[in-house]
Amino acid sequence: MLGKLIKYDLISVSKILFPLHLALLVVTVLGRLSMALNLPQNAPLIVSLMLMLYIFGIIAIGIITLVVLVMRFYKNLFTSEGYLMHTLPVKASQHLNSKLIVAVLWSILDCVFIIFSIFILLVNQPWLNQISAANWAELKEMFSIIFLGGGNTMVSILFLCLYMLIANIYIFLSFYVSICIGQLMNKHKVLGSFLAYLVIYVISQILSVISMLFFGLSSLRGFPVQTLTFEYYRNLMTLSIVETLAFSIVFYLISNYMISKKLNLD
Known part of the structure; x- marks a missing residue:
C-alpha cells in the first residue's frame, strides 16, 4: 500500500x-x-x-x-x-x-x-x-584546506552527502511536525503551525549551540583557515549528523503520534 x-x-x-x-x-x-x-x-x-x-x-x-x-x-x-x-x-x-x-x-x-x-x-x-591554471590551483587548495584538511577525499564527500540527505529529511520533518501541532487548534491552524515552527526552530538552535559548547566545537572565529584541521571538520560534521538525525527521529515520532492519535480535521 x-x-x-x-x-x-x-x-x-x-x-x-x-x-x-x-x-x-x-x-x-x-x-x-x-x-x-x-x-x-x-x-x-x-x-x-x-x-x-x-x-x-x-x-x-x-x-x-x-x-x-x-x-x-x-x-x-x-x-x-x-x-x-x-x-x-x-x-x-x-x-x-x-x-x-x-x-x-x-x-x-x-x-x-x-x-x-x-x-x-x-x-x-x-x-x-x-581562468588560469593557477587560479584553479588556488581554488582547489582552498577547498582542500576547508573541506578536506589533508583527509581522505572520498570519506569527506560521503560525509557531506550523508549530512545533506539527513538535513533534507530534517527540513521536511520540521515542517511536518509543526503542521501536526498546528492542526490541534480549532481555528487559525496555519498560524498555529507557523508559531510551532518558530518555537521548534528556536529550541533546536539552542540545543545545537549547547551541544557544540559541550563538545568544544562552538566557534570558528579567530582561527585562520590554515589551522583548521580535517579532524575538526570531521568532528563537527559528525556532531551535525548526529544532531540532525536525532531531531529528525523526534520530529517523525511526534508527527506519527499526532496523525494517528490526535488528528483534528474540524
Missing part, C-alpha cells in the same frame, strides 16, 4: 513541479543560445540583467518546490482531502513515509535540474576558459 501512496503523491506534485523545472531548462537553453549571438555594445548590462533574473528564477523555483511539497502534506492530510485519506486501510506512518519519500526525492531532483541548468549555461564559456 505504501507503494501506491508514493505513486499517488508523486504524480500529484509532479503535475506542478515537472513543468516548472522543464521550463527552467527551456529558459536556460534559450539563454545559452542568446549568449552565442552577436550582442550590441550594451551587452554587459543585458547579460548582467539576464544573469540576475536567472539567479532569482532558480531561487524562486527552489522555494516553490519546498512550498508545494509541504502544502501537499498539509492539504492531503489535514484539509477536506484528509477525510478520504484517513479512511484508507493504511497506518499513519505510511502516510508520513509516503509524503517524506516523495519530498526528499523531488528535492533531490530539484538540485539535479538546477545543477544541469547551470552546466548548460556555463559550459565552454570563454570567460571560464580565461
Whole structure:
C-alpha cells in the first residue's frame, strides 16, 4: 500500500513541479543560445540583467518546490482531502513515509535540474576558459584546506552527502511536525503551525549551540583557515549528523503520534 501512496503523491506534485523545472531548462537553453549571438555594445548590462533574473528564477523555483511539497502534506492530510485519506486501510506512518519519500526525492531532483541548468549555461564559456591554471590551483587548495584538511577525499564527500540527505529529511520533518501541532487548534491552524515552527526552530538552535559548547566545537572565529584541521571538520560534521538525525527521529515520532492519535480535521 505504501507503494501506491508514493505513486499517488508523486504524480500529484509532479503535475506542478515537472513543468516548472522543464521550463527552467527551456529558459536556460534559450539563454545559452542568446549568449552565442552577436550582442550590441550594451551587452554587459543585458547579460548582467539576464544573469540576475536567472539567479532569482532558480531561487524562486527552489522555494516553490519546498512550498508545494509541504502544502501537499498539509492539504492531503489535514484539509477536506484528509477525510478520504484517513479512511484508507493504511497506518499513519505510511502516510508520513509516503509524503517524506516523495519530498526528499523531488528535492533531490530539484538540485539535479538546477545543477544541469547551470552546466548548460556555463559550459565552454570563454570567460571560464580565461581562468588560469593557477587560479584553479588556488581554488582547489582552498577547498582542500576547508573541506578536506589533508583527509581522505572520498570519506569527506560521503560525509557531506550523508549530512545533506539527513538535513533534507530534517527540513521536511520540521515542517511536518509543526503542521501536526498546528492542526490541534480549532481555528487559525496555519498560524498555529507557523508559531510551532518558530518555537521548534528556536529550541533546536539552542540545543545545537549547547551541544557544540559541550563538545568544544562552538566557534570558528579567530582561527585562520590554515589551522583548521580535517579532524575538526570531521568532528563537527559528525556532531551535525548526529544532531540532525536525532531531531529528525523526534520530529517523525511526534508527527506519527499526532496523525494517528490526535488528528483534528474540524
